[in-house]
Amino acid sequence: MEKVNLGSQGAIVSRMGLGCMGMSEFYGERNDAESAATILRALELGITMLDTADMYGIGDNEELIGKTIRGRRDEVFIATKFANVRKKDDPSYWAVSGRPEYVRAACDASLKRLGVDHIDLYYQHRVDPQTPIEETVGTMAELVNAGKVRYLGLSEASPATIRRAHKVHPITALQTEYSLWERHVEAELLPAVRELGIGFVPYSPLGRGFLTGTITKPSDLDSTDSRTQRFPRFTGEAFDKNQLLVERVRAIANRKGATAGQLALAWVLSKGDDLVPIPGTKRRKYLEENAAAVEITLSPDEVAELEAAVPQDEIVGDRYAAGAMQTINR
Numbered sequence: 358m359e360k361v362n363l364g365s366q367g368a369i370v371s372r373m374g375l376g377c378m379g380m381s382e383f384y385g386e387r388n389d390a391e392s393a394a395t396i397l398r399a400l401e402l403g404i405t406m407l408d409t410a411d412m413y414g415i416g417d418n419e420e421l422i423g424k425t426i427r428g429r430r431d432e433v434f435i436a437t438k439f440a441n442v443r444k445k446d447d448p449s450y451w452a453v454s455g456r457p458e459y460v461r462a463a464c465d466a467s468l469k470r471l472g473v474d475h476i477d478l479y480y481q482h483r484v485d486p487q488t489p490i491e492e493t494v495g496t497m498a499e500l501v502n503a504g505k506v507r508y509l510g511l512s513e514a515s516p517a518t519i520r521r522a523h524k525v526h527p528i529t530a531l532q533t534e535y536s537l538w539e540r541h542v543e544a545e546l547l548p549a550v551r552e553l554g555i556g557f558v559p560y561s562p563l564g565r566g567f568l569t570g571t572i573t574k575p576s577d578l579d580s581t582d583s584r585t586q587r588f589p590r591f592t593g594e595a596f597d598k599n600q601l602l603v604e605r606v607r608a609i610a611n612r613k614g615a616t617a618g619q620l621a622l623a624w625v626l627s628k629g630d631d632l633v634p635i636p637g638t639k640r641r642k643y644l645e646e647n648a649a650a651v652e653i654t655l656s657p658d659e660v661a662e663l664e665a666a667v668p669q670d671e672i673v674g675d676r677y678a679a680g681a682m683q684t685i686n687r
Contacts, residue, residue, distance in 0.1 A: 358403030358651065361630050365554035368478065368508050370434050372651050373624070374406030375399045375644065376560060376637030381414030381520065382423060384566075384639070385582040392639045393425040400432050402648045407633045408560070409476035410438035410482055411467050415445050423472035430473060436469070436530075436558075438482035438512060439463035453684060455485030464500050468665075478509035480532055484687035490514075490522050498526035510558075513685040528555050531637040535559035535632075537568060537621050537667045538590075538602065539676055562625045562634040563647075567591065567599065569618035570607045587681065589674035598673045605666035607616035615653055618643075622650035623661050 359372040379385075380392035394406065407426075409418045419437060426433050439460060442452040467476060479500065481493055484576055500506040508529035511522060522528055532549050535542050536559065550557050563569055572578065575585050575596055584591045590599050603617060610620040618636075625634045636647045655663075675682055 358405075358648065360405075360500035361574065361633065362556070363406075363478075363558070363633055364508070364527075364631075366508055366527050366529045367419055368434070368556070370406040370527050370633055372402045372433075372630075372633065373404060373622075373648065374408050374436070374558070374633055374635035375404050376635040377407055377409045377422060378413045379637045380639040381418035383413075383583045383587075384637075386578050387414075388639065389421055390413050391641070392421060395639055395641050395644050396422065396425045398484045398641045398644055399648075400426075400429065402645070404644075405432065405631065406434040406436060406635065408558075408637075410441070410480075411463055411470075411672060412438075412441040412482065415443050416466070416470050419467055419470035423470055429471060434477045435471060435473065436478035436480065436510070437467050437476055437576050437620075438480040438486060438510075439467065440482040453483045453485050454519075455488040457488075457492055457496040460493060460496040463498070464505055468505060475504060476506045478508045478530060479506040480512045481514075482516055483512050483684045485593075486510070486687055490518050491525050494522045494525040494528075501526065512560075515686045516545050518547075518550060518687060519553070519555070522553070523553050528553070529584055530556040530558050530633075532558040532635075533632075534561045534627065534676060536562045536564050537606065537624055537663060538564045538599070540669055557629075557632050559625055559632055559634045563596060563618050563621055563636050565591075568603060568606060568614065568621040569643075570603050571618075573600065578589075587628050587678055588676065589678060590672070590676065590686070592674070595674035598671070602667045602671060606663065609659075609662060609666060613653070613659070615650075616646060619646060619650040619653060620655075620663065622647060623655050624651035624660060626651060626653075627655045627660055645678050
């Protein structure tokens with residue numbers, strides 16, 4: 358797996374990372390043994406960046422990663438996040454905080470769960486509208502100076518917020534959703550981060566699995582899978598109409614001798630070496646399939662064909678439910 362620069366502050370990561378969220382929550386039942394095996398297989402394949410957050414499984418995901426990589430810390434670039442506040446004794450509780458005292462406490466808790474002495478990339482998961490970004494990033498910079506964090510990142514922040522943050526301390530990466538069926542970043546966000554020398558980490562580059570073509574009806578997702586509750590594109594009429602777009606991608610992939618998911622990932626990779634997508638999976642089978650996408654080269658005509666197959670005005674449904682939509686692009 359090729360290594361690339363993430364941003365302009367010295368971070369070097371694999372061309373593709375591994376999103377670990379679904380291993381502990383949101384996407385169906387857990388299997389920690391298979392998830393751990395998937396993480397270790399990722400390292401074998403040269404995938405070095407593991408993406409987690411303190412809210413995934415309310416700490417469980419960080420603990421899983423920490424146990425799995427013990428003794429192999431030098432092989433891993435750990436990216437984790439704070440700001441989404443949840444409670445073990447009340448999983449339904451959800452708030453956003455960028456308060457300095459919370460930032461410090463959250464970092465120490467993540468370090469303990471991960472079992473490491475530093476975090477490679479520390480993101481603010483969501484921007485707290487009640488706390489000036491300068492205060493939050495100023496506190497994050499203190500963590501860098503203390504040796505607890507190496508690089509700083511933001512997630513789902515607006516261009517204006519990114520610029521303000523970058524003046525306080527250099528931001529290494531922005532993480533925001535980007536895929537064939539979610540291209541809003543192309544208008545303002547990508548140009549802004551490229552101007553500032555900030556790397557871009559697309560999450561959900563497979564449309565939360567929808568673009569793989571393996572989810573053909575809502576019943577393919579079990580009762581513990583949150584996609585049919587939290588994401589409007591997976592529900593009702595929207596599901597059926599969006600499925601037509603995936604069928605077009607699958608037809609192109611068949612001609613290319615690839616899977617729909619591999620072609621969707623190859624499309625993201627074609628957008629620049631400064632993009633490091635983090636497709637998530639909890640199974641070795643899909644990890645290996647995703648990793649093989651780095652070997653696919655798309656011509657300009659093939660890129661255009663894929664974009665024409667998934668027109669933005671034909672995608673039905675917001676990318677989050679209404680409440681969650683209010684927490685992004687702040």
